[in-house]
Amino acid sequence: MVSSDHSPAQHAVPTGPAGTVRHALALVRDTIPPLHPGGAPVIGAVAVAAFGLRALRGRGTFAALATTAGVAAFFRAPKRTTPRRDGIAVAPADGTVSLVDTAEPPEDLVALGLPPGPRPRVSVFLSVYDVHVQRVPVDGQVQAVEHRPGGYLSADLPAASDTNARTALWVHGTDGHDLVVLQIAGLVARRIVCDAAAGDEVRAGEVYGLIRFGSRVDLLLPPGSTIHVEPGQRAVGGETVLADLPAADRPGTGTR
Secondary structure (H helix, E strand, C coil), X not given: CCEXXXXXXXXXXXXXXXXXXXXXXXXXXXXXXCECHHHHHHHHHHHHHHHHHHHHHCCCHHHHHHHHHHHHHCCECCCCCCCCCCCEEECCCCEEEEEEEEECCCHHHHCXXXXXXXXXEEEEEECCCCCCEEECCCCXXXXXXXXXXXXXXXXXXXXXXXXECEEEEEEEECCCCEEEEEEECCCCCCEEEECCCCCCEEXXXXXXXXXXXXXXXEEECCCCCEECCCCCCEECCCCCEEEXXXXXXXXXXXXX
16 A cells, blocks of 8 residues: 655644644654655664664664664655646656666566557666655556566666566556556665555555665656656656656557
8 A cells, every 4th residue: 555645734823832842843743754664674673783782882872873863764755745737747756867768668567458669768766865765656546566576787777677676566547648667676775665556546646665775766658758857867756747748638649
């Protein structure tokens, strides 16, 4: 099941000391991003190891806290404000646009009914400093989720899409278009988490997955899409508009 992002709540003007404290706590809660639950085992293991070492050495509390907080930061899932106009696809991940080209859709999805043929592709490279959660690019319904094992080339290489381990998410948009998001492992990444399943109704900007720790995310768009980003540009998951989709009633756009 995917998770929804909501805009920070509008807090009432506090009255009295208790109200001021509640207001301050609410501001802190809105400022610190929530964590993806997929990071809990890793954060817990690091915390146990760090504080266990601190107990053995009798010092190092600050280092243990800093290490645990640093690892926790890898799994942050900040709230995002997603544009709600029709006919657009938003970035499925934070990072740097590394490729804008065309690519064939995954064969396993074509075998399940995804229309074949080359599609515009936008690849976003995630460094270890980027937010690592993935987001749905359009409103629609999940048609299939397929995982393929593979290697662990550097994710910024074009060949990574074909050779690395990856999970493919096929979304049939409410406007009739089919889009595919590929979570691709990299040199450091060894774990791909996908919380979406076939049949799920999804909304653009929702968090649906996670890659530990960084790598690459490809978005395959319908033929005829107009791409608005260039290699080297920064993308913000759930907010940056990567492309305008073709008119849904235009022939040959890849709609079903």
